[in-house]
Amino acid sequence: xxxxxxxxxxxxxxxxxxxSQIMNIENVRIKNDTTGMDxxxxxxxxxxxxxxxxxxxxxxxHLQYKTEKSLYLLLxxxxxxxxxxxxxxxxxxxxxxxxxxxxxxxxxxxxTQLQYNNSLNISSRWLNGIGPRSKIMHYKSFVLYAAVxxxxxxxxxxxxxxxxxxxxxxxxISFTLKINDILNFIYTCYYQPKIVxxxxxxIASYADLKVKISKNFYLKISHFxxxxxxxxxxxxxxxxxxxxxxSYSF
Numbered sequence: 001x002x003x004x005x006x007x008x009x010x011x012x013x014x015x016x017x018x019x020s021q022i023m024n025i026e027n028v029r030i031k032n033d034t035t036g037m038d039x040x041x042x043x044x045x046x047x048x049x050x051x052x053x054x055x056x057x058x059x060x061x062h063l064q065y066k067t068e069k070s071l072y073l074l075l076x077x078x079x080x081x082x083x084x085x086x087x088x089x090x091x092x093x094x095x096x097x098x099x100x101x102x103x104x105x106x107x108x109x110x111x112t113q114l115q116y117n118n119s120l121n122i123s124s125r126w127l128n129g130i131g132p133r134s135k136i137m138h139y140k141s142f143v144l145y146a147a148v149x150x151x152x153x154x155x156x157x158x159x160x161x162x163x164x165x166x167x168x169x170x171x172x173i174s175f176t177l178k179i180n181d182i183l184n185f186i187y188t189c190y191y192q193p194k195i196v197x198x199x200x201x202x203i204a205s206y207a208d209l210k211v212k213i214s215k216n217f218y219l220k221i222s223h224f225x226x227x228x229x230x231x232x233x234x235x236x237x238x239x240x241x242x243x244x245x246x247s248y249s250f
Contacts, residue, residue, distance in 0.1 A: 025075065025097060025111075026145070026174040026188040026206070039063040040249045056081045060247075071099035071107075091117040099133065107133040109149060118158070121232035126154045129170055141178040147171065151192070157232050167195045184210040203227045218247045 042060040058079040065072045074096055081089040093115035100108045113127040131149030138144075151170040156163050174188040186208045193201035204226045211219040222245070227238045 025073065025095065026172070026186065035066050035068060037063070037065050038249070040247050042245050042247045044245075054081070054083045060245075069101050071097075071101075073097040073099075089119050091115070091119060105135045105138075107135075109133045109147065111149075120235055121158050123156045123158045123161075125156070128152050131170075137175075142175065144173070144175040146173045150195075162232075168192050169195060182212045184212075186210070200230050202229075213246075216249055218249060220245050220247055 040060070040062045042058070044056070044058040056079075059076070060078075061074075061076045063074040076092075076094050078092040079089055093113065095111065095113045097109060097111040102108065108130075109132070110130045111128070113125075115125050115127075116122055117125075129149045129151035131147060133145060133147040133149075136144040136146050147170075149170045151168045153164070153166045153168055155166070170190065170192050172188060172190045174186070177185040177187075179185060186206075188206045190204045191201065192203075193199075205224070207223040209221045211221070213219055222241075222243050224241045224243070225239070228235075229237065231237055
C-alpha cells in the first residue's frame with residue numbers, strides 16, 4: 001500500500017490530537033456522584049514495513065479523583081506517526097485541573113496545561129486558567145454545563161520563531177445525553193477569544209458517541225471541528241475530522 005495512503009488514515013485516526021489547539025476535557029470527565037478514583041486509558045501501536053517503514057503510536061490517559069467537594073483531573077495525550085526520518089505527526093499535552101464545589105450547581109475551576117504540536121507549528125504552549133463552572137440542567141438522562149474562565153496563554157511558534165503572550169476567555173458549553181444503557185452522547189463547544197480583540201478567537205466543537213462493549217470497554221466515535229481566525233503560518237483556519245477509538249474505563 002502506498003505510504004501516503006497509510007499516513008492519511010493514520011492522520012485521520014489521530015486528527016483530534018494532531019489538529020486540535022483546544023484540549024477537550026469534557027469528553028473524558030467522568031460525571032457521577034460517587035467519590036474515589038476513576039479513569040480511562042487508550043493506547044495504540046502500529047508498525048508497517050513494505051517498501052518503507054511506518055511507525056505510529058498514541059496514548060490518552062485520564063485519571064480523576066473525587067471527594068465530596070473537590071475534583072482532581074489529570075489528562076495526558078500523545079501521538080506520533082513517522083516514516084523513516086520523516087515525522088508526519090508529533091503532538092503531546094499534559095493537563096491538570098482542580099474543581100471545588102460551592103453549591104450543587106456552582107463550581108470553581110483552576111487549570112494548567114502544557115503542550116506541543118509540530119503539525120500546528122507549536123514549539124510549546126503553556127495555559128493557566130480560573131473561573132466558574134455552572135450546572136445549568138440536570139435530569140436522569142441529560143446534564144448541561146456552562147463555564148466562562150479567564151486564561152493566560154504563553155505560546156512559542158517554531159517557524160518563524162514567534163512568542164505570543166495573550167489574555168483570553170475560555171468559555172464552553174457541554175452536555176451529556178444518556179440514550180440508553182449502551183449509548184451515551186457527549187457534546188462540547190469551546191470559544192476562546194482574546195480579551196482585547198474579540199475578532200481574534202478560536203472555536204472547537206467535539207461530538208462523541210460512546211458505545212458500551214462490555215463492563216469496562218467502550219467504542220468511541222468522534223466528530224471534531226475547529227476554527228482559528230489567526231493560526232500559525234501555513235496552518236489552515238479550519239479543520240474537520242471523524243475518528244474512532246477503543247477505551248478502557250475503571
